[in-house]
Amino acid sequence: MENLIALLVAAPLVGAALLLCGGKRLDRTGHLIGSLFAVASFAIGVALFADLLGRGAEDRTLHQYLFSWIQVGGFRADAAFQLDQLSMTFVLLITGVGSLIHIYSIGYMEHDERRRRFFGYLNLFLAAMLLLVLADNYLLLYVGWEGVGLASYLLIGFWQHKPSAATAAKKAFLVNRVGDMGLSIAIMLMFTTFGTFAFGPVLAATGETSEGKLTAIGLMLLLAACGKSAQVPLQSWLGDAMEGPTPVSALIHAATMVTAGVYLITRSGAIFNAAPDAQVAVVAVGAVTLLFGAIVGCAKDDIKKALAGSTMSQIGYMILAAGLGPIGYAFAIMHLVTHGFFKAGLFLGAGSVMHGMNDEVDMRRYGGLRTYMPVTFITFGLGYLAIIGFPGLSGFFSKDKIIEAAFAKGGTEGWILGGAALLGAAITAFYMTRVMLMTFFGEKRWDPDTTHPHESPKVMTIPMIVLAVGSVFAGGLFSVNETFVKWLEPVTSFEHGHSPVSATTVTAATMVVLVLGVGLAWAMYGRRPVPATAPRGSLLTRAARRDLLQDDFNHVVLVRGGEHLTRTLVYLDHSLVDGAVNGTAASMGGLSGRLRKLQSGFVRSYAVQMLGGAAVLIAATLLMRGV
């Protein structure tokens, strides 16, 4: 059975190879081939899942060893896979949602002449992402890690003729590279500390070494996670990443890739458990980001950017949970999965809306669309309810647990984190309601002559429906006598947090803030008509529209500064480094020119010089005898 694991990765990889090297002859059938391979790997995933379920809770870890990849001295990296409950979960999410989105894209990208390549890239992404979650050592994980980065680069910049898209793609890749730096340093640290970087040995040996080293490793891993999961301070790329086609946003920048950071931290749980300081950093990042994302989400009028903000914030929740240690890992992953469903659903909904509104993204140009695209409305609505944590839907279960766990952290820390989480919940409710209202309710703000909103074709709606179903029931399903937690426990080691406030209280509080958030939103966007052009807004709003100025900071300090630095260096290289050499050459020439003058052409001057020479010669000889 293990041997299927490689197939899992291979299938989409083959698909990608076919589509990218196949050339024009595959243009007509490309999308089908792509989807086929995605579904195939999903099927394999299900098969493996069944196999795992068939085993006892303890031996649900499969290994597949392919070949020794790099072996130099003590440095050894294998091409080997490890499939356990954690990676299984991801596999199902990735392939499942992935397949749905492949299908959805068939419709969404119908009119794009480069659809074949699009599917090639999607397959490439699947392969890389699967490699990421299936690797059995950090270096192989790193390959997947950068692989998804590449795929996201290609997909964000898919519409390359748009300079904005190309720039966004470049930005995403660069910011991720900063994160990757963290990952590679972490791996080096592991190697110098443990002499290996395979999950098994490293995680088993954490007890053997100093906390300081572990903290260092942890922080580096966190940096990597920040880059990939768009956490503060490396979150700036996610907003621009919305330049990509919407299915991409749904798959990569909502459901799967951006959650890789959560996977990394959860996977490295043993390290973090042994390094409390690193954990503090993690929760801090999580808390900050969940608020940051939420606030940004409130201010955006671009539906996708609003959703992107929400994604940021939701992942903030996951990171926060992961930072809490054993009490949180399971919930982090659980929220990750449910989020995978409803956020993908929301994005697909948004995509379908844009599809109907000829690619208009400004919510201020929407309004009252529910009648025009009912399916989209309903699926989007369900996703909405799920994300705000409406009782009974997925979000309710997963998010609630995280808030509880946050309180359970204990001490003032617990109160702060819990508070932040609650506040985040409130804001989430607010901005999602805002999105909902601005898009589907209120009066039409679009020009009826130019735009004719219409429901999307089945090939697009069906995936949306499936995801909606998922976002409604997944949470509940998982929570029934802690199925999900139990499933993950062998990997992530679970323990019940002891919250200072009872679970019911937390739930109640969540409900309250939820109502507050919705109510406020309704008060602002439901009762009053939404102005078609954005009002100036408060200082905070304006800041939020500009991603809380963090991006501007980057621009001024890094981009501008960098430009100046390089320009100076180019100048110095020419004038100083090169100049030094040319200078010596020139001075040589000058010296030569001056010495030439001695050759005056007059015999008598020559004679004089000879005489002088003779004198010097004699003097020197005598001198030598003298000394």
Added chain:
Amino acid sequence: MSSVASVHSLWTVAAEVPGRIPAPHIEYAQLSPTLIVLGAAVIGILVETVLPRSSRYYAQLALSVVALAAAFAAVIGLAAGGFGSSKARIAAMGAIAVDGPALFLQGTILLVSLVAVFTFAERRLDPAAHGKKVDSFAAQAAAVPGGAAEQAAVKAGFTTTEVFPIALFAIGGMLIFPSANDLLMLFVALEVFSLPLYILCALARRQRLLSQEAAVKYFLLGAFSSAFLLFGIALLYGYAGTVTYAGIAEVVSDGAKQIDPALAGTMGNDALLLIGAALVLMGLLFKVGAVPFHMWTPDVYQGAPTPVTGFMAAATKVAAFGALLRLLYVVLPGMRWDWRPVMWGVAIVTMLGGAIVAITQTDIKRLLAYSSIAHAGFILAGVIATSEDGISSVLFYLGAYSFVTLGAFAVVTLVRDAGGEATHLSKWAGLGRRSPLVAAVFAVFLLAFAGIPLTSGFAGKFAVFKAAAQSGAGWLVVIGVISSAIAAFFYIRVIVLMFFSEPKADGPTVAVPSPLTTTAIAIGVAVTLVLGLAPQYFLDLAGQAGVFIR
């Protein structure tokens, strides 16, 4: 004046009528190379007087070639006979040494001269005057340039076939120079090969003003320096009471203790020794063209007819360095610690000076002149080594260098425009595109000068520097390396000019030479490459020849 009496007694003693003077005993066999060449020269003069003009050229050419070949054969014979090593001896009443270095250098000189004679005899490069083929020498040297007499001479198709015997005389002198074993012989040999060279310099067919000027400069400075040499000899004679190398060396080494105290003022007086040695050295350094006695080199090289320049640059250097080696290794080893530092200095300024000044030269012949100065510096580095390796490396370097030089100047004779040879560098622009072969050959010579591996230049340079380094002159090597880096710059400049710059519209043409020059150049290239790729055999030769007899 306490010593007056004793001095007077000396006087009376000296005044006694000497007994019968013994007839000198001459080993003709061992002197045969020199004798053959000089004899041929004399015959050459007779040829000039006897034969009709028309047939002189061929007669002279044949005569000199045969003579040189025969002389070379004689040298080989002597070497084979072991005179180079085991049977090495002093010949002609102590006047001439027949030993390894002498034979090696004589062999080199003879070969070089043979090749040079080919270039002398080239008659295809200059456009035929009035249907008569002409070489690169004046129709009638005595006639005023541009005067009626010259016109007539040219019309009559006169050619200065005297150059052959004159050159032979010079060669004869050069053969004696490195083997001279007493100072008198040294001086005489010097003059014997200098005077003909002075004349040869004045014989250019084109640009005769420059040619004559070169001759004047060379003559005056040459005579000036030889006066110094002679005075140095006088002082050494005064110091040692003899002019034979062995005698002087003896006095130098054991400080002349057994000398009559009456003469303490002069005999064994170190001042005499040092000043005399310095002056003699100066005379030789002048011939070598070492800074600061190099002033004549660029002017003379530029003005003299190019074949002569090549001959001088190659053969003179060989002979002069030979003499220098013998002087330093046979006469003055006793005062090594005095002259080594001085020669260090000379070597350094010569290497650097030659290289640096060459950078800004604009005339190819002057450029080569300065490069020859720089090379003199490199060779001096080997001379200073004062070891057997030093001698053999210098011998090898001389052999390698002389052929490269000869070849280079031979190529220079080919590049011509209306005014004869086009020696200004700007004229050479784009030569590589007009006639790639000639340019490539010249590039080979330049690379050899620059000491690029796989050329004779590199092998020679390595040998010399190696000897220097082993004798503890490490820093000299470093400076030598630096200056050869500087030198590389201007050799490369010429290559760039030839290959990478656009040819001028009024650029020079490359004349098609007769087999003579072709062979000369071919031999040059061949030697350059052979000594670069497989130098071992010749290094062995030089190594075996690396011992002086005293």
Added chain:
Amino acid sequence: MSFPLLTATAAVPAIGAIATAAVPAAKRTAAKWLALAFSLVTFALALVIAFRFVPGAKGPYQLTESHAWIRDFGVRYELGVDGIAVALIALTALLIPFVILAGWHDADPLEETAAPDSGSAAGNRRNSWRPTQGFFALILAVEAMVILSFEATDVFLFYIFFEAMLIPMYFLIGGFGDRAHVHGEEQAATQRSYAAVKFLLYNLVGGLIMLAAVIGLYAVTADQLGTGTFSLQQIVEARAAGKLELGTGTERLLFLGFFFAFAVKAPLWPLHTWLPNAMGEATAPVAVLITAVVDKVGTFAMLRFCLQLFPGASRWATPAILVLALISIVYGALLAVGQRDIKRLIAYASISHFGFIILGIFAMTTQGQSGATLYMVNHGISTAALMLVAGFLISRRGSRLIADYGGVQKVAPVLAGTFLVGGLATLSLPGLAPFVSEFLVLVGTFSRYPVIGIIATLGIVLAALYVLVLYQRTMTGPVKAEVRSMPDLRVRELVVVAPLIALLLFLGVYPKPLTDIVNPAVGHTLSVVDKKDPKPAVQVDAVPGGARHGHAAPDQDVEAAK
């Protein structure tokens, strides 16, 4: 005496050079095919070497040949290969055919191939002097000399070819410039010869200083061993046996003499300025020849000669060299970002990469040096891919300025795609060959000098920056008018690029064949330098999934403290 395989491998291209040069002027195409054939035969021979080579075998060198050459200089014609040499010979022999193919038309008279750029017609006529035969002959000559310098185990022999290869390179750079010049042929010619002279003088000065050191080495050996020798093996053994004892000062001076030459060739900051000019002015294939093949001799020589001849001095100089390498990495990358000329950008990128190589060499760890060796190979391939595609691009538009391009991706997707892959290899994306080597170098450095290792990782971010900026500016965005009619890659060009990319992928996924032959050689080098890898703080067996507890081991390596 078995068949002299190494000599043959070098002789074939040498003969090929002569043969090609001898082809009559009219038969231009014949010359090309001839050159290609010879280069392919060479490649075949290189493969034979690779297979005949036994990684585990005893003794540092294999397939050795040894003949007397210049006794007086203590020089022998000694050839022999270790794993490192095999890898690099294979690289060289592999790249040359592609170089020839890529430069197929670079040396044609302009009349025939109407160059896309409208350089003044007059310029074209004057520039019609481009003997194709010479071009390919020179390339083969370079190949022969490079291969010999990889094979030579005699310092002097190495030096000779190290120096001699400058001449053909010089003519390649100065004689066959890039036709893409905005300011007309006149200025291009001057810039070209400037670049050529700069290249030659830099390397010649380096070489001459090395010559002094070589002579010094001879003096020392002659002084202590009786007869001077240049045989690397002999010297190393003599040192080990304590028969040869260079004084500390002498050793350091000699080391510096050698290292200077190699640092110029490599090139290492601040001796790098010749490279951008040379690569900028030369045709793309020649640029590849410079950076992918010839420069490798420098780094290779550091590994083979600097370290093994002067272990003490190497250890002494390590800190300084590491800092310089670090500067090269960051500096080169930053300047690459600042370039406006595609080829100069790639040149500066190469400077950054050479920084990595030198870093790896002097980190003195197994990972570092194996990584460095792999890096030489991978960088060769990746740069070749990138530079050659760039060359195709430039030859289409007739300009080297990044600003003159835009939106190429739309009109020539295949070209853009290959360009991107080359770029990704340059920024060492995992899955492509350069990643393996770069990571090894970083780990190797980090495990001994953590701080330097961390700073070096900055390089990977900057690499992403200059590659992506280049790609964005040239390939994406709205289609420029001049680009609109640009044809996609032709078959010949695909034949050049595809194999390189395939190789990059293969070596990225499965570098084992390479590491297997390289590791023993590196082990030998380190044993000569007498350095051991730092031990990890915790000892755990690296069996995948083997989750067993390890025992703590104290840090044994003092270096690790630094």
Added chain:
Amino acid sequence: MNPVYYLYLAALLFTIGGAGVLIRRNAIVVFMCIELMLNACNLAFVTFSRMHGNLDGQIIAFFTMVVAAAEVVVGLAIIVSIFRTRHTASVDDASLMKL
């Protein structure tokens, strides 16, 4: 009288000759100065031979005279030819080649 004085005289003559070479313009005069230097050498030789009591010096003196004579032949020939072309015997005019 002490022969050393002859040496001083020789040195003096030699110096005078050298100075003449440096000072005088006329080629003939310069040349005569060189001859003077040679003769100074001769004086030195003779003196030394006198002091050493052997004849080498005197013989050398004869050789020197011969050589000097030869030099005169060559030298005058050259100088005359250049005089005829330039109608001046000033050595300073012969300075076409320089630098």
